Amino acid sequence: MKYKRVMLKLSGEALAGQQGHGINAQVLAQIASDIREVYETNVQIGIVIGGGNIFRGVAASAQGMDRASSDYMGMLATCINALALQDALEKIKIPTRVQSAIQMAEIAEPYIRRKAIRHLEKNRVVIFGGGTGNPYFTTDTAAALRAMEIGAEILMKGTKVDGIYEQDPKKFPAAKKFDKLSYLDVMNKGLQVMDLTAVSLCMDNKLPILSFDLTKPGNVLKAVKGDSIGTLVQ
Ligand code: GTP
Numbered sequence: 001m002k003y004k005r006v007m008l009k010l011s012g013e014a015l016a017g018q019q020g021h022g023i024n025a026q027v028l029a030q031i032a033s034d035i036r037e038v039y040e041t042n043v044q045i046g047i048v049i050g051g052g053n054i055f056r057g058v059a060a061s062a063q064g065m066d067r068a069s070s071d072y073m074g075m076l077a078t079c080i081n082a083l084a085l086q087d088a089l090e091k092i093k094i095p096t097r098v099q100s101a102i103q104m105a106e107i108a109e110p111y112i113r114r115k116a117i118r119h120l121e122k123n124r125v126v127i128f129g130g131g132t133g134n135p136y137f138t139t140d141t142a143a144a145l146r147a148m149e150i151g152a153e154i155l156m157k158g159t160k161v162d163g164i165y166e167q168d169p170k171k172f173p174a175a176k177k178f179d180k181l182s183y184l185d186v187m188n189k190g191l192q193v194m195d196l197t198a199v200s201l202c203m204d205n206k207l208p209i210l211s212f213d214l215t216k217p218g219n220v221l222k223a224v225k226g227d228s229i230g231t232l233v234q
Pocket of ligand 1: 016098104109119
């Protein structure tokens with residue numbers, strides 16, 4: 001394996017499958033089984049999951065809702081997804097711990113960096129809920145931040161697209177896909193991989209980002225092996 005400790009960022013939408021919102025049990029089971037393939041190779045896995053399948057904070061604030069309030073609702077949505085993923089992983093016998101950036105002691109452990117690292121060392125998959133715990137920050141930024149805090153070697157962003165394209169491949173089928181990019185390319189070209197806060201945090205701390213297609217079974221393992229899939233930003 002190319003990496004020993006990785007941070008996997010899953011978009012909330014990835015859990016929704018074709019239905020577009022909520023949690024699709026079949027899709028969730030597929031993602032869990034993909035994660036198991038990686039787990040079985042003894043790679044340590046941290047996961048940050050978005051909440052867009054349940055609540056899109058930015059969309060609500062665009063419609064006039066207070067941005068901070070809508071972001072807090074989005075953070076709660078990430079905790080729902082974290083518990084769903086924990087359940088799916090534990091059903092297939094993968095030990096997990098959920099840590100939340102927002103205190104909710106009855107539901108999840110609080111986020112404690114050193115404890116998260118200890119869990120990883122004991123081969124538990126650690127799922128980080130609640131984003132960064134602050135409004136105005138995306139779950140991509142949370143993934144970049146947690147990746148650095150736990151000493152992950154790469155941030156692997158699983159999406160519905162197989163990498164970064166010069167234009168939206170759904171609207172422009174002829175758009176060219178990049179295999180490799182620099183952080184500055186991503187920022188200067190305004191490429192839609194992660195928000196600027198997340199990208200610049202990765203750049204400042206030299207954390208590579210791999211954007212890949214999560215919906216294809218087996219891709220998470222390929223990504224961790226270092227196979228050339230998706231787009232690598234470094
Ligand atoms: P080790 O001490 O390394 O063995 O870790 P551990 O996670 O097994 O021990 P701990 O006694 O801390 O946790 C036992 C279980 O309780 C685990 O499933 C934790 O996720 C859970 N847990 C620990 N702290 C909290 C908390 O503050 N809130 C909630 N809801 N669960 C917690």
